[in-house]
Amino acid sequence: MWDRIKSSLKYISQWSGKGVSLLTLIMALLMFTNAILSNVFQINFIALQESTTWLHAAVFMLGAAYTLQSNEHVRVDIFYRQYSAKTQAIVDIAGTLLFLFPVSLFILISSWRYVSLSWKLGEASAEVGGLPALYLLKSLVIVMPILLLIEGCHQIMNNIEKFQQAKHEESVS
Template sequence: MALLTFLIVVLRYGFDLGWIGLQESVMYLHAGVFMLGAAFTLKENGHVRVDIFYRRMSPKQQAYVDIFGALFLLLPVCLLILFKSGEYVMNSWRLLESSQAAGGLPLVFILKTLILCFAITLVLQVIAEVARLVFSLSNGFQDEQDASYSSTKTGA
């Protein structure tokens, strides 16, 4: 994606050449990275958080906060996105929607499908995270892996 962006800039400003399809392909790649990488980022605990209070909490308290956030904040938003975007994506598929720009990519319906993929993979990861946290709470964080997970969450 970075090389493609570099190529677009060199062609546009160095040779006064430009292709809408090439520019749109960067947008498609960018969307793919973010939409398909969100669940993995959650799994690796890579999302940005303001942890002024969180980092001072015990692993048990952190688990309760994470479960609450997952079930009452993240999961409802993901389900809302999933259900509200279904018809939007299906309409795009019915039309085999393509770019409105001349010379654009004829794959807008695939780009919009990433919205559903984003919501589905994130819902599945939320379920996995909550199950792992509940299991860890019921076992009292006895495994080293549980302890190391909570220390990575706090930045220690």
């Protein structure tokens, strides 16, 4: 059961990361198209410009959990790498419980009204010719902390196993 839950949590973060890689490619192609249209043909489309901005925001918000899973996030690593595997696991669990979970919950709770109001208004871009459905982009402000909470649970499970394995290795040697 433990392994099944752990692999399901891992899959969710991986799925979001793979989706982000596709969004990044689409964003790059749209930026290239926009540059050619505006610089060569003097044609500007507000919707095209906004779509690259929206995709950029989506890449960061949807990619946060995958970045955490891949251990590619910013880490102040002054002492951490010198610690034993057991101590690293404790530090990671404490960091998840004391920082990641509270911050993610704060973002989730504090942004709920902001996003729900956007949905009620059917909010669209303020620019003439801009993209409709701004509320979909704003919804990512709620999706991001949910993905981070899911990955946080996965991280805790990994670190519990890391701690138990290190404890077992200490007792054997």
